[in-house]
Structure formats: C-alpha cells, structure tokens
Amino acid sequence: MQFGQLLEARAGGLYSPAADAWIDSRRPVERALITHAHGDHLGYSHKQAWCSASCAPLAAKRLGAKVQLHGIPYGEAFRMGEAWISFHPAGHILGSAQIRIEVDGQVAVVSGDYKRGRDGVSQPFEVVPCDVFVSETTFGLPCYVWPDxxxxxxxxxxxxxxxxxxxxxxxxxxxxxxxxxxxxxxxxxxxxxxxxxxxxxxxxxxxxxxxxxxxxxxxxxxxxxxxxxxxxxxxxxxxxxxxxxxxxxxxxxxxxxxxxxxxxxxxxxxxxxxxxILSDHVDWPELLQTVKDSGCSELWCTHGFAGPVARYFREQGLKAQVLAADETRLEME
Ligand SMILES: [Zn+2]
Ligand SMILES: [Zn+2]
The missing domain is CATH 3.40.50.10890 (Rossmann fold)
Structure with a gap:
C-alpha cells in the first residue's frame, strides 16, 4: 500500500519515503515520528524521534535518555527530507497528535489514537484536511456510541x-x-x-x-x-x-x-x-464525522474493526483499505 512518496504501509509499519521516517514504529529505527506516549506507539531504541512538545516529557519518562527526542509545538511545520511535517492535537491524551505529512501540495494525516469529545485534560482534536487519512478504528462499529x-x-x-x-x-x-x-x-x-x-x-x-x-x-x-x-x-x-x-x-x-x-x-x-463508559477513542458517529471532515480521497484503517470500517467506506465510494495485519490490533484502553 502506498500513497506517492508520502506514505507507505510496509511489513514493519507505516513509513514515509519522502521524510525517510517511520511512524509509531515499535522496532528500533533511525528516525521515528511519534503520535503519542502510549506503549503501543513507542519504540524504545530509536536513534532519534519527533513528537509534539507536549508529548515529549511523557515520552521521555517512558523512553529514558537513550532516545534523542525532539518536541515540536503543535502546528509548527518543519522540514524532514523532502517532506513538511507537523503535529496537530488528536484529543486522545495529553500531547497526543495527528501527524501531517506534506509533499508537493499533497497531504497525508496519521491520526494515531484520537477522540472528538473534549475531556478537559487533553488538547482538543483539530480537523486537518488531507488527501489520505490513516484512522484508528478501535471502536469502528455502529453499536459504539458513547454516552455523555x-x-x-x-x-x-x-x-x-x-x-x-x-x-x-x-x-x-x-x-x-x-x-x-x-x-x-x-x-x-x-x-x-x-x-x-x-x-x-x-x-x-x-x-x-x-x-x-x-x-x-x-x-x-x-x-x-x-x-x-x-x-x-x-x-x-x-x-x-x-x-x-x-x-x-x-x-x-x-x-x-x-x-x-x-x-x-x-x-x-x-x-x-x-x-x-469513558473512552479516549472515537465512537462510530465521531469516526464517520472525522473521515468526512478530513475531506480525504483515500482512507487507511488500523486497529480493531479495520475490515468492517474499510468495507463501509468503500460502499460510500471512498478508496478505503486495511493496514497490514500486524498493524491491526485490539486497543487496550
Ligand atoms: Zn493511545
Ligand atoms: Zn493505540
């Protein structure tokens, strides 16, 4: 699975050829982009890693001094290889970010884990328009609708x-x-x-x-x-x-x-x-809303109910696919 030079789903996880960086890789890599500080999104032996400035103290607590960590303020784009990278609030936990990757006017967004409802603790989710959206689908079935x-x-x-x-x-x-x-x-x-x-x-x-x-x-x-x-x-x-x-x-x-x-x-x-019932992930209505808000033409689904979600969106006329099986796992939350 590939979207130009922006993003590629490889056996080892999500990789951006343009930035020459891996996203939320758990294997040790030279350059990692990290959405948030939960263990299933962190690698413990990366050479260098980039995350939001608010995520950095949390990630540092987990990674120790071994990993060279760069905290970047939300919304601030920086150059990495051929790509522009920026972090945008995902509303999941403190410092959680969607990673935006731009190359020649085309945009990929990797959501990590996210939710739309405000919890008074995490920075509220921000809609980031994109061409390809990688969405978690932990609770991606119509039966999941969170109470207030x-x-x-x-x-x-x-x-x-x-x-x-x-x-x-x-x-x-x-x-x-x-x-x-x-x-x-x-x-x-x-x-x-x-x-x-x-x-x-x-x-x-x-x-x-x-x-x-x-x-x-x-x-x-x-x-x-x-x-x-x-x-x-x-x-x-x-x-x-x-x-x-x-x-x-x-x-x-x-x-x-x-x-x-x-x-x-x-x-x-x-x-x-x-x-x-207190979730830090999107429920079904929030998932539909977010895919719509993103304006994406292509959707990659990961975690949980990726298969049913991809099928649903294909029926809606969107190009929707499931990330490699090793990326589809049940979220402990
Ligand atoms: Zn998480
Ligand atoms: Zn997760």
Whole structure:
C-alpha cells in the first residue's frame, strides 16, 4: 500500500519515503515520528524521534535518555527530507497528535489514537484536511456510541459516595497514562482522598507541570494504605486485579473506566462491580464525522474493526483499505 512518496504501509509499519521516517514504529529505527506516549506507539531504541512538545516529557519518562527526542509545538511545520511535517492535537491524551505529512501540495494525516469529545485534560482534536487519512478504528462499529462523559462522571461520583457510606474503598481501574489523569476532574465535588497507584502517579505530576488543573492526589504507598483507605478513591491500572496489592485495600469495590464497558457482559465477565463508559477513542458517529471532515480521497484503517470500517467506506465510494495485519490490533484502553 502506498500513497506517492508520502506514505507507505510496509511489513514493519507505516513509513514515509519522502521524510525517510517511520511512524509509531515499535522496532528500533533511525528516525521515528511519534503520535503519542502510549506503549503501543513507542519504540524504545530509536536513534532519534519527533513528537509534539507536549508529548515529549511523557515520552521521555517512558523512553529514558537513550532516545534523542525532539518536541515540536503543535502546528509548527518543519522540514524532514523532502517532506513538511507537523503535529496537530488528536484529543486522545495529553500531547497526543495527528501527524501531517506534506509533499508537493499533497497531504497525508496519521491520526494515531484520537477522540472528538473534549475531556478537559487533553488538547482538543483539530480537523486537518488531507488527501489520505490513516484512522484508528478501535471502536469502528455502529453499536459504539458513547454516552455523555459528564453523565458518566455523575455516576462515578454517586458510586464513590455510596461506597463511602458502606465504609468501603473505591478502586477505579484506568490505564496509567491518559485515563488515570482524565478521570480526576470527574471526581471533583466528593469529599475524600484520591490515591494514585505508583505507575500512574508520576504522570499526574507531568500533567500538572503543563498547567492541567487536577484535584489533589496522594501516592498509594504501602504506608499510606496502612493508614486506612475506607472511603478513599484509588486509581490503579487493570493489572492490579487479583493481586495481593489489591487485597490490601479490602473492603473495596472495583470498577473499570473504558470504552469496552459499553459491551454487554464484559463488566461481569471481568469481575468488576461496576463500569464507566469513558473512552479516549472515537465512537462510530465521531469516526464517520472525522473521515468526512478530513475531506480525504483515500482512507487507511488500523486497529480493531479495520475490515468492517474499510468495507463501509468503500460502499460510500471512498478508496478505503486495511493496514497490514500486524498493524491491526485490539486497543487496550
Ligand atoms: Zn493511545
Ligand atoms: Zn493505540
């Protein structure tokens, strides 16, 4: 799959021949362009990498000093080989970007992960007109339509209060970077400590460093847990489920914040007491709207339901294809 010198889908991932750079490559490469700091979009041994200026501190935290990292302000175009490259807000997590590649007046945009709804934490998504659009299709089926996150926030606060009344600790499972910070403003208005698992806590500070307003939090250290956590809200990654660490928080109620909570039966099957439908990805209507807004003549689909989405758009008369199988994976969010 190729779009001129702009973009090529190779076995190893997305590559721009004009810029001689790989996009969100997980293999080590000479020059990488990074949409955002989630692990499935980062390579840990690149020689040099470029990302948005807001993404850079988050990516640096994950990559260490090994990778030479260049943070570029949103909207600022720079030359790379034969191409002009710029980063534009994707609304997914703090610093997440769509990568715009321009060569001779033709434009490719790689969305990375993105959402259209505002979460009060990430820079809001920006429409970037293009010829070829590479879109994630994590939730690319008509059954995925997100409820108003403010309503989910109300449910979340009510859940916390009711657990407090029963003297229980509330444990909300949320991915350490992005979701764990995004849920914090939704907790405002309830009296009680908010404790962050050690994997999510450093990112809270990195968000605050960029001026994001978040309610006060504490780190959920062993000593802090020993002081008692009845009535507290603990934010922890899903990997803590069925661990001794989680047992120390008993009595507790367990809930998950994810788009997958919209799927019937998932919550029960996974053993959560409750679920909150809070996604950092586009739902079906947002996906349709975004493809339309982009004005693209060609659509490349990746992640999740790439096949059905590509088929849908082909029926609408668009040239739509699925990225190589190794690029089509289920998003953990
Ligand atoms: Zn992501
Ligand atoms: Zn992803």
């Amino acid at each position: 996150p403010r309503k989910e926030g109300e449910r979340l606060r009510a859940w916390w209060r009711s657990n407090q009344e029963q003297g229980a600790c509330s444990v909300l499972l949320a991915y350490a970077l992005g979701k764990a910070q995004r849920v914090l403003p939704l907790l405002e208005g309830v009296e009680g400590p908010i404790l962050m698992h050690a994997s999510a806590d450093p990112f809270v500070q990195l968000y605050r460093d960029q001026g994001v307003q978040l309610p006060p939090t504490e780190r959920a250290t062993a000593e802090r847990i020993k002081q008692g956590v009845a009535g507290a809200m603990v934010i922890a990654p899903p990997s803590v489920q069925n661990t001794p660490w989680l047992r120390k928080l008993r009595p507790c109620r367990l809930a998950m914040a994810s788009g997958w909570m919209q799927v019937r039966g998932v919550r029960r099957r996974m053993g959560y007491d409750d679920g909150f």
